[in-house]
Amino acid sequence: MYRYDEFDRQFVAERVEEFRDQVARRLSGELTEDEFRPLRLMNGVYLQLHAYMLRIAIPYGTLNGRKLRRLAHIARRYDRGFGHFTTRQNLQFNWIRLEDVPDILAELAEVEMHAIQTSGNCIRNVSADHFAGAAADEVADPRVYAEILRQWSSLHPEFTFLPRKFKIAVVASPADRAAIQVHDIGLQVKRNEAGELGFAVWVGGGLGRTPMIGRKVRDFLPEAELLSYCEAILRVYNLHGRRDNKYKARLKILVHEAGVDEIARDIEAEYEAIRARGALAMPQEEIARIRAYFAPPAFAQLPARSSVFEAAKADSRSFALFAERNVAPHKVPGYGIVTISLKAIGAPPGDATAEQMELVADLAERYSFDEVRVSHEQNLVLPHVRLDDIPAVHAALAEANLATPNAGLVTDIIACPGLDYCALANARSIPVAQRIARRFADIERQKQIGDLKIKISGCINACGHHHVGHIGILGVDRKGEEFYQITLGGSGDETCSIGEIVGKGFSSEEVVDAVETIIETYLGLRQGPEETFLAVFRRVGEAPFREALYADA
Amino acid sequence: MKKEAKGAGPKVLTANALDSGLVVFRTADGRWSTDIAEAAVAWTKGEADALLALGEADAARNLVVDVYLVAMTEGENGRLVPVLLREAIRAARRPTIVMPGEDPSVIAA
Numbered sequence: 001m002y003r004y005d006e007f008d009r010q011f012v013a014e015r016v017e018e019f020r021d022q023v024a025r026r027l028s029g030e031l032t033e034d035e036f037r038p039l040r041l042m043n044g045v046y047l048q049l050h051a052y053m054l055r056i057a058i059p060y061g062t063l064n065g066r067k068l069r070r071l072a073h074i075a076r077r078y079d080r081g082f083g084h085f086t087t088r089q090n091l092q093f094n095w096i097r098l099e100d101v102p103d104i105l106a107e108l109a110e111v112e113m114h115a116i117q118t119s120g121n122c123i124r125n126v127s128a129d130h131f132a133g134a135a136a137d138e139v140a141d142p143r144v145y146a147e148i149l150r151q152w153s154s155l156h157p158e159f160t161f162l163p164r165k166f167k168i169a170v171v172a173s174p175a176d177r178a179a180i181q182v183h184d185i186g187l188q189v190k191r192n193e194a195g196e197l198g199f200a201v202w203v204g205g206g207l208g209r210t211p212m213i214g215r216k217v218r219d220f221l222p223e224a225e226l227l228s229y230c231e232a233i234l235r236v237y238n239l240h241g242r243r244d245n246k247y248k249a250r251l252k253i254l255v256h257e258a259g260v261d262e263i264a265r266d267i268e269a270e271y272e273a274i275r276a277r278g279a280l281a282m283p284q285e286e287i288a289r290i291r292a293y294f295a296p297p298a299f300a301q302l303p304a305r306s307s308v309f310e311a312a313k314a315d316s317r318s319f320a321l322f323a324e325r326n327v328a329p330h331k332v333p334g335y336g337i338v339t340i341s342l343k344a345i346g347a348p349p350g351d352a353t354a355e356q357m358e359l360v361a362d363l364a365e366r367y368s369f370d371e372v373r374v375s376h377e378q379n380l381v382l383p384h385v386r387l388d389d390i391p392a393v394h395a396a397l398a399e400a401n402l403a404t405p406n407a408g409l410v411t412d413i414i415a416c417p418g419l420d421y422c423a424l425a426n427a428r429s430i431p432v433a434q435r436i437a438r439r440f441a442d443i444e445r446q447k448q449i450g451d452l453k454i455k456i457s458g459c460i461n462a463c464g465h466h467h468v469g470h471i472g473i474l475g476v477d478r479k480g481e482e483f484y485q486i487t488l489g490g491s492g493d494e495t496c497s498i499g500e501i502v503g504k505g506f507s508s509e510e511v512v513d514a515v516e517t518i519i520e521t522y523l524g525l526r527q528g529p530e531e532t533f534l535a536v537f538r539r540v541g542e543a544p545f546r547e548a549l550y551a552d553a
Numbered sequence: 554m555k556k557e558a559k560g561a562g563p564k565v566l567t568a569n570a571l572d573s574g575l576v577v578f579r580t581a582d583g584r585w586s587t588d589i590a591e592a593a594v595a596w597t598k599g600e601a602d603a604l605l606a607l608g609e610a611d612a613a614r615n616l617v618v619d620v621y622l623v624a625m626t627e628g629e630n631g632r633l634v635p636v637l638l639r640e641a642i643r644a645a646r647r648p649t650i651v652m653p654g655e656d657p658s659v660i661a662a
Contacts, residue, residue, distance in 0.1 A: 029615035052574035420648030
């Protein structure tokens with residue numbers, strides 16, 4: 001993974017001291033809240049429902065044991081012993097005291113972490129496929145480019161005052177595991193017919209109150225042109241993005257209002273001008289230098305089949321279930337990609353205690369070449385585990401309530417913090433997720449249902465990504481009561497679609513029954529167990545579900 | 554999202570403490586307490602306006618941030634409770650769910 005050089009270390013250290021001074025001046029009153037707010041946001045400090053919240057950047061979701069242990073330490077020392085992994089691969093602490101933030105940032109800096117640009121009108125954490133470097137279907141490690149973009153976007157002087165936030169995601173396989181089409185810039189690393197590396201580029205995707213799927217503006221951008229082209233996109237956005245209305249300020253609105261053809265023309269024109277100056281072309285040796293940080297670990301030569309793994313599956317039902325759902329194929333024979341579900345039945349989705357973080361750190365160091373990933377679906381991943389070792393990993397995870405075999409199943413729910421934590425929320429999301437998980441706790445029933453992504457947001461800002469849930473749930477406030485609107489047929493993968501509202505919303509008492517009705521309707525309509533919920537919805541449309549939900553109304 | 558209390562009815566004044574970020578309520582003797590039971594109650598618009606002005610002065614003195622009035626109503630036991638669920642959650646100073654690592658008994662079933 002990327003390691004700070006002297007410049008990085010000094011920069012982050014100076015940034016911590018700068019913020020320490022800003023906090024001191026705020027506490028003394030020398031800075032007003034209006035003056036301080038943009039400064040604290042640029043350092044990831046929000047004021048939330050119960051306290052300050054700190055959002056720590058986890059670049060492209062990649063951690064090692066040392067970093068994860070430091071996060072555990074911060075949870076224990078400065079917070080309430082746990083953290084929340086987010087839909088942008090970051091970590092949030094909910095009980096932070098402003099006066100502690102400089103010390104927290106100093107402790108993070110010691111392990112090469114920070115909270116810079118995790119908020120504010122700037123380029124946010126560049127996210128990437130959480131299976132990067134391990135997936136059998138990738139053409140390259142997308143994190144190489146995520147790191148290049150991270151360096152380019154950190155404190156970019158021209159893009160520190162954008163009309164609004166800006167989010168970039170990168171994948172390197174035809175399968176999209178990072179929801180790139182609902183990002184401001186989505187990049188898919190690919191090879192052209194000559195075998196050269198480059199990118200397909202989408203712009204103007206986003207969720208929130210006006211969900212939009214990104215538009216492809218380039219089918220193949222040569223590798224060396226990545227920064228020139230992204231700079232062009234940002235310049236067009238910075239110049240033309242609306243600044244009169246916070247709710248119409250994202251790139252997606254600009255693309256929608258101006259039309260993708262006009263925006264693409266503007267981007268290409270700006271790109272030509274940038275290219276002519278040559279400043280942002282990436283020399284091959286520079287790309288290679290960054291790529292070296294992501295060199296594959298020293299994989300052993302192993303047979304594709306592990307008798308230990310197979311025997312464990314035969315001996316243990318719980319391990320067999322885990323192997324079926326939570327172990328994905330690795331590009332190297334004899335290895336597997338292990339998903340650690342942070343969705344234990346009834347637990348708050350995406351949360352991990354300090355003890356759980358420390359266990360995962362131990363397992364990463366021992367079994368996964370000291371690598372852990374955070375997925376945008378709020379789970380953790382050990383990317384490089386020998387099949388031989390997975391039974392031992394599973395046993396350790398099971399003791400810490402981290403072995404729920406539900407990756408991609410109905411109880412693997414994405415939920416934003418919602419009204420339990422968030423000052424923006426209109427309704428609670430976590431209890432709804434917990435009640436759905438309890439309703440479908442039976443693993444056999446979950447397997448019968450198959451792949452099903454439920455995503456829950458507590459307000460229209462859609463941090464729970466409900467628009468791209470197969471079943472999406474949006475919490476609203478209806479005359480002081482929590483009320484839930486259901487959407488169907490969303491997807492964040494390469495077949496990206498925005499969910500459609502199924503009809504009238506449901507009360508808190510009704511919503512779990514409604515979800516069950518939807519699922520039972522699916523089971524009754526499918527042509528066989530291999531036809532997923534999403535496939536059935538796309539085949540039959542909304543009508544059967546609407547009828548099942550509202551027939552008696 | 555935040556909804557400032559308007560109209561008739563009892564109100565209390567809330568904010569977040571600047572240094573800790575914790576939810577606080579202004580008491581009759583000018584303190585900011587984390588316990589809503591100690592909050593000064595404004596029964597009329599005049600009282601509410603006066604209470605808000607005092608709170609904003611405290612914000613200007615950098616004790617608190619984000620000062621606003623919370624609508625209250627009579628609860629089951631005759632005590633005043635917030636009208637809105639959001640404010641009730643804030644006043645409880647914790648989420649409605651069991652937090653990771655907590656004993657489940659902290660939350661009533």
